Amino acid sequence: MSTEVPFKISIPDTQLELLRKKLDLVTFPDELEDAGSRYGVPLADIKRLVARWKDGFDWRVEEAKLNEEMPQFTRDIEVSDGHGTLNVHYVHKRSEVDGAIPLLFVHGWPGSFIESRKILPLLTESSRDGDFPSFHVVALSLPGFGFSEAPKKSGFTPDYHAEVGHKLMLSLGYNEYVTQGGDWGYVITRKIAMKYGGTHSKAWHTNMSMGFPPLNPLSHPILFLQWMLTPYSEPEKAGFTRWKQFQKEENGYYILQCNKPQTVGYALADSPVGLLGWIYEGLVNWTDEYPWTDDEVLTWISIYLFSRAGPTASFRIYYEAQHSKDSGFISLTGGNPKIPMGVSRFPKDMVVAPMSWIKTTGNLVFAGDHTSVGTNKGGGHFAAYERPEALVEDLRNMFRRGGPAFGVTSKKGGYFDK
């Protein structure tokens, strides 16, 4: 592996200038009377965000903050099966606790490395009194996202994203590590757990609760009984309703990106306003009334707009997964990872599987449940960003002394030497 190169985001002036020119020429659609958000993102929201983008939003300030808060690097990673060498961008911050637990954080779509922003200081924080374990954190930009190179050949399925994440950890000297992920990060960290679990990946945690009902009494006899006898809780029922709603009304982007990522990609590469609308829809619909500030939204969109490979590259993971042997987002056939698994459930994610279903997907040792909390407190799809303290608390509880996954990576288990 090649060596690590320190990296600071520094978008060329020409790109900022081009953005300005496009925003000056922006054409808005009309909107039906009283449309609300039924037909998509409301026009007033887009107009307000564009006005801020043209006047007031300061990318250089946001860029500086990101560089300040998140130590970033790039390095080359060799990927198998002819995908060649990809230059991968990542955040890497070590705790002052030498024996801290190496943790790989894997984002999804439309997320990015920025989702590690708030949990980074909390995870690396140390406790002199040994109240909680500490982590060394690595948060990569998936190939085709953020400032990582994009794959050049077709067939770059989540399996290869997993390979990149794993090799990155090894190259940083983390022979043993744990992972945290949601959205595509869930899929990818599950693959890491399957392929590299035991020898390298020692435990995995996700905030995306997925699963299928344990329908086969022979394969999961106890679970099956539990499932038959236990009624679904109110939050679980709400989760079913949400999932149905999502499939019926919000799944268009998903199918489209699975079918024809390039076709929709022309519009989203060429129109910053279009890209803003496309991503903003998810930021609002998938969160638990998170109080996005306009600048927060614009920073999030800018990472896509200014990404190394352009926004279109980020859609291709949908196509690749759909056309792979997994035939979609996740395939739960083919066995489960054996390493310890932790799940944190948040009420406003688009899927909130019942615990009995989640247990069929892996070796569940830890479950954090935030689903009973009221709205605007519970959290949604972007857990690390919406509920950083809750997520970190769950991770600490999973890996603490006396916890179900204590010491998986080293004897010190994330604490100072005593």
Next chain:
Amino acid sequence: MSSIETPFKISVPDSDLDLLQKKLSLATFPNELENSGWRYGVPLADVKRLVARWSEGYDWRAEEAKLNEELPQFTRDIEVSGGHGRMNIHYVHKRSEVENAIPLLFVHGWPGSFIEVRKILPLLVQASPDGKFPSFHVVAFSLPGYGFSEAPKKPGFLASHYAEIGNKLMLALGYNEYVTQGGDWGALITRKIAQIYGGKHSKAWHTNMPFGVPPTLTSQPLTYLSHLFLPYTASEKLGFARSAEFQKEGTGYFLEQSTQPQTLGYSLTDSPVGLLAWIYEKLVNWTDGYPWEDDEVLTWVSIYYFSLGGPTASARIYYEVYHSSDGSTSPTRLKNKPTIPLGVSMFPKELVVPPKSWTTASGNLVFAAQHTSGGHFAAHEKPELLVGDLRK
């Protein structure tokens, strides 16, 4: 009822043409995977070539003049029920010199427009010297939200409202009795016309995109039995494969337009390049090797780009129908079979290609023609074949 007819000529303002050129000059293209062909969507080389032509060489004013020359156009106000109010509707109207020719209403779909009547218009109105074939008076309107018709302002503009406009337009033109021809949304809308106004005003309907429903023992016993025991023909099997391919790889646009047309619309309205790719993909994938010329494509796309309602308005029909009882998931969708005579023309590269025997579910089938070439845009791809069928 409606106000008087006003002659119309397409005349896009210079400022619109200028803005288009400014946007094209700033075009930002995505990259592309090696050897990706058409698998991920429209190839980059195609889009770049079309954009280059659009920026230089393509002459909208010349195309505009041709359209105005070939297609006599008008506008008039039509009152629409359900609180939708008075809408200004753009349409093509050409009478045959045969005085008692058959009035025919042509209804387009997406991503089509009134331009789809261009090639069949002279053939339909043509007089037969020996009375060998019938002639037609042709009316082709721009659906609200398309071309140069006003767009709906309120939610809930349903298939029945489009049908209402079609019927009222024909009546306003003095055509108390008429027939219809439609594909894509035109198929649904003309079916509605047949259901609601059939018998009294609409006397027969023809579609190149028939609905097919698998037979059940109770609905179509003989067809069901043959479905069980007799093998399907080679062309029927190809039809199944074509339909399956569409279901698997081609419905993303449909779901997005049916659920979040406004979100999608921000990019299609703001980026002519994006709109071009969005529409061009269908022009290629939905046709049977039709040899599109670049200028042809650009004219087609320009009608969307310069449309009165903007491109976003054209996507909303998907949302409205999806959320109505006409939606494809609605159990009542195929109720109320129209009783007036139905003719279908079937083309192999249509999106969903049912066996002929399945199409009797959609209406009172009296005529069916199956062709060995042609796709979704039958009137544009195979005008002689379509007109031949209508004449029969």
